[in-house]
Amino acid sequence: MPRFNMKSLGFISKYTHWTFLYCFLVNLSAAIGADLTCSGPLGYNVTPLSTGTWTYAGVNQSCLAGPNINVTCKITLSFCNKIPTICSGSSSACVQASNFTGKNDTAVFSIGNYTQDPFSHAAKGDKIVATLDSVSYTTSNITYNLTTVVELTCNLQAVWKPNAAGATIPKIANLMSNLSCSNTTLKCQYKISAEYDGACINLVPPATFDTSLSAGTVLIIIFFVSISIYCIFGCACNFTRGHKGQDLIPHSAFWIDLPVLIADGMIFTFSCCRQESSAYDSI
Numbered sequence: 001m002p003r004f005n006m007k008s009l010g011f012i013s014k015y016t017h018w019t020f021l022y023c024f025l026v027n028l029s030a031a032i033g034a035d036l037t038c039s040g041p042l043g044y045n046v047t048p049l050s051t052g053t054w055t056y057a058g059v060n061q062s063c064l065a066g067p068n069i070n071v072t073c074k075i076t077l078s079f080c081n082k083i084p085t086i087c088s089g090s091s092s093a094c095v096q097a098s099n100f101t102g103k104n105d106t107a108v109f110s111i112g113n114y115t116q117d118p119f120s121h122a123a124k125g126d127k128i129v130a131t132l133d134s135v136s137y138t139t140s141n142i143t144y145n146l147t148t149v150v151e152l153t154c155n156l157q158a159v160w161k162p163n164a165a166g167a168t169i170p171k172i173a174n175l176m177s178n179l180s181c182s183n184t185t186l187k188c189q190y191k192i193s194a195e196y197d198g199a200c201i202n203l204v205p206p207a208t209f210d211t212s213l214s215a216g217t218v219l220i221i222i223f224f225v226s227i228s229i230y231c232i233f234g235c236a237c238n239f240t241r242g243h244k245g246q247d248l249i250p251h252s253a254f255w256i257d258l259p260v261l262i263a264d265g266m267i268f269t270f271s272c273c274r275q276e277s278s279a280y281d282s283i
Helices: 006-036 215-240 252-272
Strands: 054-059 072-077 091-098 106-113 127-131 135-139 142-154 176-182 187-196
Touching: 106 135, 106 142
Parallel strands: 142 187
Antiparallel strands: 054 072, 072 091, 091 106, 127 142, 135 142, 176 187
Protein backbone atom coordinates (compact mmCIF):
# COMPACT_ATOMS: atom_id res chain seq x y z
CA MET A 1 0.00 0.00 0.00
CA PRO A 2 1.56 3.38 -1.02
CA ARG A 3 2.57 5.81 1.70
CA PHE A 4 2.25 9.57 1.45
CA ASN A 5 4.92 11.58 3.23
CA MET A 6 4.81 15.32 3.87
CA LYS A 7 6.77 16.09 0.70
CA SER A 8 4.26 14.29 -1.52
CA LEU A 9 1.36 16.00 0.24
CA GLY A 10 3.02 19.35 -0.35
CA PHE A 11 3.43 18.48 -4.03
CA ILE A 12 -0.30 17.65 -4.30
CA SER A 13 -1.21 20.88 -2.49
CA LYS A 14 0.86 22.95 -4.92
CA TYR A 15 -0.79 21.42 -7.96
CA THR A 16 -4.24 21.81 -6.37
CA HIS A 17 -3.63 25.54 -6.00
CA TRP A 18 -2.43 25.79 -9.59
CA THR A 19 -5.40 23.80 -10.96
CA PHE A 20 -7.88 26.01 -9.09
CA LEU A 21 -6.21 29.19 -10.40
CA TYR A 22 -6.19 27.86 -13.98
CA CYS A 23 -9.90 26.89 -13.90
CA PHE A 24 -10.86 30.27 -12.46
CA LEU A 25 -8.99 32.19 -15.16
CA VAL A 26 -10.53 30.02 -17.93
CA ASN A 27 -14.04 30.70 -16.64
CA LEU A 28 -13.24 34.39 -16.26
CA SER A 29 -12.07 34.72 -19.87
CA ALA A 30 -15.12 32.78 -21.12
CA ALA A 31 -17.49 35.08 -19.24
CA ILE A 32 -15.79 38.21 -20.56
CA GLY A 33 -15.87 36.79 -24.11
CA ALA A 34 -19.59 36.03 -23.79
CA ASP A 35 -20.28 39.65 -22.81
CA LEU A 36 -18.56 40.87 -25.97
CA THR A 37 -20.39 38.49 -28.31
CA CYS A 38 -23.02 40.03 -30.59
CA SER A 39 -23.15 43.24 -28.59
CA GLY A 40 -23.54 45.67 -31.48
CA PRO A 41 -22.25 49.25 -31.67
CA LEU A 42 -22.50 51.45 -28.59
CA GLY A 43 -25.76 53.38 -28.35
CA TYR A 44 -27.82 51.03 -30.55
CA ASN A 45 -30.24 48.30 -29.51
CA VAL A 46 -29.52 44.95 -31.17
CA THR A 47 -31.14 42.78 -28.46
CA PRO A 48 -34.31 42.02 -30.53
CA LEU A 49 -32.12 41.06 -33.51
CA SER A 50 -30.11 38.57 -31.47
CA THR A 51 -33.24 36.76 -30.22
CA GLY A 52 -34.47 33.85 -32.32
CA THR A 53 -34.76 34.03 -36.13
CA TRP A 54 -36.28 36.52 -38.56
CA THR A 55 -38.02 35.64 -41.82
CA TYR A 56 -39.40 37.48 -44.83
CA ALA A 57 -40.94 36.47 -48.16
CA GLY A 58 -39.25 37.17 -51.47
CA VAL A 59 -39.90 36.78 -55.17
CA ASN A 60 -37.70 36.42 -58.26
CA GLN A 61 -34.38 38.26 -57.90
CA SER A 62 -34.76 38.71 -54.13
CA CYS A 63 -34.65 34.89 -53.96
CA LEU A 64 -31.24 34.95 -55.73
CA ALA A 65 -32.74 33.15 -58.72
CA GLY A 66 -31.86 33.66 -62.36
CA PRO A 67 -33.65 36.21 -64.58
CA ASN A 68 -37.10 35.63 -66.07
CA ILE A 69 -38.03 32.94 -63.54
CA ASN A 70 -41.16 33.21 -61.39
CA VAL A 71 -39.75 32.22 -58.00
CA THR A 72 -41.16 32.56 -54.50
CA CYS A 73 -39.10 32.02 -51.37
CA LYS A 74 -38.77 32.45 -47.64
CA ILE A 75 -35.50 33.86 -46.33
CA THR A 76 -34.49 33.21 -42.73
CA LEU A 77 -31.92 35.30 -40.85
CA SER A 78 -30.30 34.67 -37.50
CA PHE A 79 -27.90 37.46 -36.64
CA CYS A 80 -26.19 35.80 -33.67
CA ASN A 81 -26.83 32.06 -34.00
CA LYS A 82 -26.56 29.17 -36.43
CA ILE A 83 -29.69 27.66 -38.03
CA PRO A 84 -28.61 24.08 -38.87
CA THR A 85 -32.21 22.84 -38.86
CA ILE A 86 -32.90 24.89 -42.00
CA CYS A 87 -29.51 24.92 -43.70
CA SER A 88 -26.83 22.42 -42.74
CA GLY A 89 -23.48 23.51 -41.41
CA SER A 90 -22.84 26.87 -39.77
CA SER A 91 -25.30 28.95 -41.75
CA SER A 92 -26.96 32.07 -40.32
CA ALA A 93 -28.98 32.98 -43.41
CA CYS A 94 -30.96 30.56 -45.60
CA VAL A 95 -33.18 30.66 -48.67
CA GLN A 96 -36.06 28.19 -49.10
CA ALA A 97 -37.26 28.67 -52.69
CA SER A 98 -40.01 27.17 -54.86
CA ASN A 99 -39.73 26.91 -58.67
CA PHE A 100 -36.10 28.00 -58.31
CA THR A 101 -35.02 26.99 -61.84
CA GLY A 102 -38.45 27.35 -63.44
CA LYS A 103 -39.09 23.60 -63.34
CA ASN A 104 -41.43 23.55 -60.33
CA ASP A 105 -38.52 22.48 -58.14
CA THR A 106 -37.45 23.49 -54.64
CA ALA A 107 -34.09 24.67 -53.38
CA VAL A 108 -32.63 25.29 -49.92
CA PHE A 109 -29.24 26.95 -49.70
CA SER A 110 -27.14 29.17 -47.45
CA ILE A 111 -26.46 32.83 -48.23
CA GLY A 112 -24.38 33.61 -45.14
CA ASN A 113 -22.40 31.79 -42.47
CA TYR A 114 -22.36 32.41 -38.74
CA THR A 115 -19.96 34.98 -37.32
CA GLN A 116 -19.55 35.70 -33.61
CA ASP A 117 -20.36 39.41 -33.87
CA PRO A 118 -21.70 40.45 -37.30
CA PHE A 119 -22.44 44.05 -36.32
CA SER A 120 -20.05 46.80 -37.35
CA HIS A 121 -18.87 48.75 -34.30
CA ALA A 122 -17.95 51.75 -36.46
CA ALA A 123 -21.57 52.76 -36.99
CA LYS A 124 -22.23 56.41 -37.80
CA GLY A 125 -25.59 58.14 -37.76
CA ASP A 126 -28.86 56.25 -37.52
CA LYS A 127 -27.73 53.02 -39.18
CA ILE A 128 -26.64 49.50 -38.15
CA VAL A 129 -24.74 47.25 -40.57
CA ALA A 130 -24.42 43.47 -40.10
CA THR A 131 -22.16 41.38 -42.35
CA LEU A 132 -22.29 37.57 -42.40
CA ASP A 133 -19.39 35.33 -43.37
CA SER A 134 -19.24 34.59 -47.09
CA VAL A 135 -20.41 31.38 -48.80
CA SER A 136 -20.13 29.86 -52.26
CA TYR A 137 -22.97 30.72 -54.63
CA THR A 138 -23.39 29.18 -58.09
CA THR A 139 -25.56 30.61 -60.84
CA SER A 140 -25.40 30.15 -64.62
CA ASN A 141 -22.60 27.61 -64.06
CA ILE A 142 -20.41 30.29 -62.45
CA THR A 143 -19.39 30.04 -58.77
CA TYR A 144 -19.14 33.29 -56.85
CA ASN A 145 -18.08 34.26 -53.33
CA LEU A 146 -21.33 35.58 -51.83
CA THR A 147 -21.49 37.99 -48.89
CA THR A 148 -24.78 38.98 -47.27
CA VAL A 149 -24.98 42.47 -45.79
CA VAL A 150 -27.94 43.70 -43.74
CA GLU A 151 -28.29 47.48 -43.49
CA LEU A 152 -30.81 48.76 -40.97
CA THR A 153 -31.81 52.43 -40.86
CA CYS A 154 -33.65 54.35 -38.16
CA ASN A 155 -37.44 54.36 -37.99
CA LEU A 156 -38.96 54.59 -34.52
CA GLN A 157 -42.24 53.16 -35.86
CA ALA A 158 -40.58 50.01 -37.25
CA VAL A 159 -40.61 47.90 -34.09
CA TRP A 160 -39.25 44.36 -34.48
CA LYS A 161 -40.96 42.09 -31.95
CA PRO A 162 -38.78 39.01 -31.35
CA ASN A 163 -40.05 35.51 -30.76
CA ALA A 164 -37.85 32.62 -29.63
CA ALA A 165 -39.68 30.35 -32.10
CA GLY A 166 -39.09 32.75 -35.00
CA ALA A 167 -40.65 36.05 -36.06
CA THR A 168 -41.51 37.78 -39.34
CA ILE A 169 -39.87 41.09 -40.21
CA PRO A 170 -42.74 43.64 -40.03
CA LYS A 171 -44.07 45.20 -43.24
CA ILE A 172 -43.49 48.65 -41.82
CA ALA A 173 -39.76 47.93 -42.05
CA ASN A 174 -40.00 48.50 -45.84
CA LEU A 175 -37.55 45.69 -46.55
CA MET A 176 -35.79 45.62 -49.91
CA SER A 177 -33.07 43.31 -51.20
CA ASN A 178 -30.66 43.47 -54.09
CA LEU A 179 -28.12 41.03 -55.54
CA SER A 180 -25.09 42.37 -57.40
CA CYS A 181 -22.31 40.24 -58.87
CA SER A 182 -19.01 40.91 -60.61
CA ASN A 183 -17.73 38.47 -63.21
CA THR A 184 -14.29 40.06 -62.87
CA THR A 185 -13.77 39.41 -59.16
CA LEU A 186 -16.27 36.51 -58.98
CA LYS A 187 -17.83 38.15 -55.95
CA CYS A 188 -21.49 38.78 -55.14
CA GLN A 189 -23.15 40.92 -52.51
CA TYR A 190 -26.70 40.30 -51.37
CA LYS A 191 -27.80 43.50 -49.65
CA ILE A 192 -30.85 43.60 -47.43
CA SER A 193 -32.11 47.08 -46.51
CA ALA A 194 -34.78 47.61 -43.87
CA GLU A 195 -35.96 50.06 -41.24
CA TYR A 196 -35.61 49.26 -37.55
CA ASP A 197 -36.31 51.23 -34.39
CA GLY A 198 -33.15 49.93 -32.70
CA ALA A 199 -31.05 51.64 -35.39
CA CYS A 200 -31.97 55.02 -33.91
CA ILE A 201 -29.02 55.95 -31.74
CA ASN A 202 -30.05 56.13 -28.10
CA LEU A 203 -28.54 59.23 -26.50
CA VAL A 204 -29.50 58.39 -22.93
CA PRO A 205 -28.63 60.95 -20.22
CA PRO A 206 -25.82 59.70 -17.94
CA ALA A 207 -28.15 59.49 -14.94
CA THR A 208 -30.40 56.95 -16.70
CA PHE A 209 -27.71 54.54 -17.96
CA ASP A 210 -28.14 50.93 -16.95
CA THR A 211 -25.94 50.42 -13.92
CA SER A 212 -26.31 46.64 -13.72
CA LEU A 213 -23.07 44.68 -13.79
CA SER A 214 -22.34 42.03 -16.40
CA ALA A 215 -21.20 38.52 -15.47
CA GLY A 216 -17.64 39.29 -16.57
CA THR A 217 -17.48 42.43 -14.43
CA VAL A 218 -18.78 40.55 -11.39
CA LEU A 219 -16.14 37.83 -11.85
CA ILE A 220 -13.37 40.43 -12.16
CA ILE A 221 -14.54 42.13 -8.94
CA ILE A 222 -14.74 38.78 -7.11
CA PHE A 223 -11.27 37.85 -8.38
CA PHE A 224 -9.54 41.01 -7.16
CA VAL A 225 -11.46 41.12 -3.88
CA SER A 226 -10.54 37.47 -3.22
CA ILE A 227 -6.87 38.16 -4.00
CA SER A 228 -6.91 41.18 -1.64
CA ILE A 229 -8.54 39.21 1.20
CA TYR A 230 -6.16 36.31 0.63
CA CYS A 231 -3.07 38.54 0.80
CA ILE A 232 -4.20 40.73 3.73
CA PHE A 233 -5.47 37.97 6.02
CA GLY A 234 -2.71 35.58 4.97
CA CYS A 235 0.01 38.10 5.83
CA ALA A 236 -1.74 39.00 9.11
CA CYS A 237 -2.01 35.34 10.07
CA ASN A 238 1.66 34.68 9.30
CA PHE A 239 2.69 37.83 11.19
CA THR A 240 0.90 36.64 14.34
CA ARG A 241 2.83 33.37 14.02
CA GLY A 242 6.11 35.26 14.08
CA HIS A 243 7.02 34.95 10.39
CA LYS A 244 9.08 37.69 8.77
CA GLY A 245 10.27 38.69 5.30
CA GLN A 246 9.04 36.57 2.42
CA ASP A 247 7.54 34.11 4.91
CA LEU A 248 4.81 36.69 5.54
CA ILE A 249 3.41 35.91 2.10
CA PRO A 250 0.70 33.23 2.39
CA HIS A 251 1.83 29.95 0.84
CA SER A 252 5.09 31.61 -0.12
CA ALA A 253 6.68 28.28 -1.07
CA PHE A 254 3.95 27.68 -3.66
CA TRP A 255 4.27 31.12 -5.25
CA ILE A 256 8.07 30.85 -5.32
CA ASP A 257 7.84 27.42 -6.97
CA LEU A 258 5.08 28.48 -9.39
CA PRO A 259 7.41 29.44 -12.28
CA VAL A 260 9.23 26.12 -11.87
CA LEU A 261 5.91 24.25 -11.85
CA ILE A 262 4.84 26.02 -15.04
CA ALA A 263 8.14 25.16 -16.71
CA ASP A 264 7.84 21.53 -15.56
CA GLY A 265 4.31 21.37 -16.96
CA MET A 266 5.42 22.73 -20.34
CA ILE A 267 8.39 20.36 -20.50
CA PHE A 268 6.15 17.41 -19.62
CA THR A 269 3.55 18.45 -22.24
CA PHE A 270 6.09 18.78 -25.04
CA SER A 271 7.90 15.60 -24.02
CA CYS A 272 4.65 13.65 -24.50
CA CYS A 273 4.65 14.69 -28.15
CA ARG A 274 8.11 13.29 -28.77
CA GLN A 275 8.89 9.66 -29.30
CA GLU A 276 11.96 8.60 -27.39
CA SER A 277 14.51 6.76 -29.49
CA SER A 278 15.46 3.29 -28.25
CA ALA A 279 19.09 2.40 -27.58
CA TYR A 280 18.41 -1.09 -28.95
CA ASP A 281 17.92 -2.15 -32.54
CA SER A 282 14.48 -3.46 -33.42
CA ILE A 283 14.23 -7.16 -34.21
